[in-house]
Amino acid sequence: MAKEIKLLSPQAVWGYFYDLTQIPRPTGHTQQVTEYLKTFGKEQGLETLQDATGNVLIRKPATAGYEDRETVIMQSHVDMVPQKNASVVHDFLTDPIDAYVDGEWVTARETTLGADNGMGMALAMAVLSDKTLKHGPLEALFTIDEEVGMDGASGLKPGFLKGRILLNGDSEEEGRLYVGCAGGIDLNISFRYQDGAPPIEGDVAVKILLTGLKGGHSGVDIHLGRANANKLMFRLLKVAVCDYGARLATIDGGSLRNAIPREATAVITLPADNIEALWEFIADYQDLYRSEYKGIEESLCLTAEMTEAPSSLIPEEMQDDLINAVEGCQNGVISMLNDFPGTVESSSNLAVVKAENGAIDVKILVRSSSESRRESVCSSLESVFSMAGAKVEYDNVYGGWQPNIDSPILRTMETTYEKLFGQKPVVSVMHAGLECGIIQEAYPDMDMISFGPDIRFPHSPDEAVRIDSVEKVWKLLTVTLEDAPRASS
Structure with a gap:
């Protein structure tokens, strides 16, 4: 070539x-x-x-x-x-x-x-x-x-x-x-815990994989309506926890702060009696996501498979706080520029969510052409994750x-x-x-x-x-x- x-x-x-x-x-x-x-x-x-x-x-x-x-x-x-x-x-x-x-x-x-x-x-x-x-x-x-x-x-x-x-x-x-x-700033968000919860006796372990998304540049592609793998994964995890008795062991979504995440993987446990219902739930959510992103994410793939039992689980209260914070945080286009029609002014990219071995790390990149708007978005995100008990730090600020x-x-x-x-x-x-x-x-x-x-x-x-x-x-x-x-x- x-x-x-x-x-x-x-x-x-x-x-x-x-x-x-x-x-x-x-x-x-x-x-x-x-x-x-x-x-x-x-x-x-x-x-x-x-x-x-x-x-x-x-x-x-x-x-x-x-x-x-x-x-x-x-x-x-x-x-x-x-x-x-x-x-x-x-x-x-x-x-x-x-x-x-x-x-x-x-x-x-x-x-x-x-x-x-x-x-x-x-x-x-x-x-x-x-x-x-x-x-x-x-x-x-x-x-x-x-x-x-x-x-x-x-x-x-x-x-x-x-x-x-x-x-x-x-x-x-x-x-x-x-x-x-636009200027930008990174939010580095962390949860820490000493001892994970032991797996519940009689529960089985399942790995959920979300793949095939387009991803792209978290600035120039943010207005195209592409799916964020982390947002989609946590949306279904919330339902899995609430309706199927699932517990979260690990999560690995996204890899780079300035790329829209294309893939996410989660390991959960749940009662063995609920496993058949979970397969149906995963299939239904794949259909739902494909319908919601029709014409945009044609290769979206959501699957689940049995896996080895994890050694520990994220403590239940922290698990719930994490899920609610990720579900509630702003992502994507937040405001548009008046002087340049069609141009994004402010946005947020939920780039990375990783949880294993006592450490949960979330990375968000906020961009804005307005310093005051950027500060406002950061303040909102900080509030959401602070209420969840996380530590929020800022890095890589550029005008x-x-x-x-x-x-x-x-x-x-x-x-x-x-x-x-x-x-x-x-x-x-x-x-x-x-x-x-x-x-x-x-x-x-x-x-x-x-x-x-x-x-x-x-x-x-x-x-x-x-x-x-x-x-x-x-x-x-x-x-x-x-x-x-x-x-x-």
């Missing part, structure tokens, strides 16, 4: 993208890819730097005659979200991504592809290596560990960058120019990127897009965390914009990038660089 991908147009972009799929680079494990970038920069004969945080910066001089232009920064992040289907054996620390062409798209076999943000990296690398392009002074900034905490952008120091215009390549809808984004409709680079790119493609781009605010807001804290005068090719289902094993959109973004990028404004004195 390497040859097939590398023959796509523009070949330089796809060639670098394929190379990136062969380098394991999940968040927190980016040394291999940053070494690759440093080697690339030096082989191109370009100034190549790495800051104390681990970010890589490559500088390319201006084309002759373009020395008077503003320095433009092309920015992308090097890490990718490691998600796979439960049935697949794949080690994201050692295994390459098995990418292939699927009609109009490039995708991967049952894992995330890494087009988020490998495609932004590949576009920048293609510009850096192309000796025929016309442009002013360039910087390519490759930040680390964006997907969990935006650590790379947070570690940037004033003075590392020379440019005053930044083109962020981490957007996922061709034809849209993003001028703002949003406030829109600047008068941005000079926005005007340049709007004109360029219409000239190239005969129609105006859509100017939007993204309901997801982009590094622009954090970078602006260190560089408050930076003029920024974000754009990119069509990427569907990021943060999920269905992730794919549309082939023809990459060529359009390449044209937009290269012409924008050629048309960059002259530097002000």
